[in-house]
Amino acid sequence: MPDTRPRIEFDDEGVCNACHTAEKKNHIDWDARRQEFLDLVDQFRAKDGPYDCVVPWSGGKDSSAIAYKIKFEFGLNPLLVTFSPLMPNDLAVHNREEMIKLGFDHLMIRPNQKVSQQLSRRFFIERGDPKIHWNAGVNSVPVQVAVKYKIPLIFYAEHGESEYGGRTLSEEHTKIRDFAEVLEHQIGDDPNNWVDDGIEEHDLAPYVYPDLGEVEEVGVKALYFAYFFRWSMLENWHFIKDKFDFHTEPNGRTDGTFTDFDSLDDKIDNLYYHMQFVKFGFGRAVRDSCRMIQNNQMTREEGLELARKYDAEFPATFHDEHLDYLNLSELEFTETLDKHRDPEIWEQSGNQWVLRHALK
Template sequence: MQIRYCKRCLMPDSRPRIFFDDNGVCNACHTAEEKNNIDWDARRNEFLEYVEKYRRPGAEYDCVVPWSGGKDSSAIAHKLKFEFGLNPLLVTFSPLVANEVGVHNREEMLKLGFDHIMVRPNQRVSRHLARRFFDERGNPKIHWDAGINSAPVQVAVKYNIPLIFYAEHGESEYGGRVLSEEHRKIRDYTEVLEHQIGDDPRNWMDDVVQERDLAPYLYPDLDDVASVGIKAFYFAYFFRWSMYENYQYIADKIDFRLADSGRTNGSFTNYDSLDDKIDDVYYYMQYVKFGFGRAVRDACRLIHNKHITREQGLEYALQYDGEYPTDHLPDALEYLGLDEAEFNRIVDLHRNDEVWKFEGNEWKLRYPLSADIFNR
């Protein structure tokens, strides 16, 4: 198998679930192109119809917003409250290793007058699962993915709030498997299980983790979800999505701090995924497992929205993609209970032979990005 790169952006076909057409163009690029043909005024009106349908005069909250405190979820929450007159309840599933930048940005947002619930699960269990999933799957955030999907719905059920607004549908926005046209707009348990978690948390029980420890990670009973009449929508279905424009929007509203180092490890951006110190390891492992890292991810998203050219994206990727996660590594290692030598040993266990080769006493990508990508 030879890894191919999209002819319009930089995404390789080693990305899980991505699809390339016969001309070598990925489905994320097709989605970006299709946005030019969407009647966004009609989508906005559809959104307003849902808002009026679910608005609850006299109720404590009109909707739930899954909220990290980052640019995207904060931009959504701000617009819902101040542009559309809703009273959203913000729900955060705690980052594994909280970053001071993220703490600051959440506090600045809350000063504007939002109610907020932070779910912080049993840390003994969380650390155990993070280490286990790093060992087994090369991803220390599997359980966190479950938590961010379950906690907002749990809160919606308990507070009887029938409306949830998620950010974007990643499978269509960035290249993946779209279960149905309706799933571009609505998030349901099928979508969560198929693309967000891929597993039932009850399968995680072991000599440390008992079923009662998994409560924060379990999706509510579907009968309870139905009894409240919960609908979960993707905000990006109704309004054209751009991570950079979300940053510009929220930076104009609050004192939104950026990465202290001027950019995040492995990329050229300084405004994305700032709340969790373990994210540097997470994105590095993406590079290890699939051959593309954070710089390619960020570049493709900016290319799709024409904020940078493919040539500019390639320049950034060649400079930063796959950078070793030094910035917060001591904190991540402490959380995982590892020293750096053991960390590197586990990292190498997750290298795919179709992506990597060991040559000259070092690991090298078999099909790396290079300046001749435009000639392939």
């Protein structure tokens, strides 16, 4: 991963901590991890309620692969919990419906859309990220549901800080999800601070993490599935596409990258990943190629070629809808992009912005 990724670290030989994590996986006893998983879930099989666990579920390949394995391979009864995408698309609706038909109970939380849209606009302008509040909701709502229905186990996907290069507060956090780490690294702010003239405290209920005393009273434990089983977005897709009619990007690939199967459920994701390119100088194609290189699914040379070809691509597919959703003119949108460009990463050549250090 590039050194502009927030919180990434490199050793003296220039190897990032995400690559070190990938290398460590080759030395993990995955059979022992599987047994640890089996021993753990046996302790949590429901005795007083219908559900053994909560699975935060978007309908995408990763959370669907987790839910499928938990139900059909390990015999647990999960409740799938979805925090609604900001700008849902038909592709996501189709994939969720096809998965649910296999026999899952599903709960979707769709927060106040007026408030959500206001927050997207504010955070896009202020921070260059229209999904700050969505990240808060997707982290809080599954725990809210687990507390309300007294379901003591939640399975999230992977620990992003260790998988993709970041700051791991402790080795235990690659297994057990820690809210303080999530708040610091994914949200960066307490949702209670978002009150303003147009948003009241009660509007923010979906985004606020439950009282820790309530969480402890129920005994909710949030774990990363990827701690127990080797993680690969490509393998998750290969697994789940054979289980139901999983639709991928109809254009053959998604804006800004070469893949057609990842982050399909929200139209605003195309802009979200492009803002990563604007702010940090690398985008979705670099992200996808790095993950596949680390998993020995492509060579570094192949990854570089794909990244050079697609990483800078503007997210044109839903651009008009992005402007409408964020209530921005074309000029306001462009000005917002430009104000989030780091001058150490970008320079102007004529009337064009160019990276100071392009991929080599």
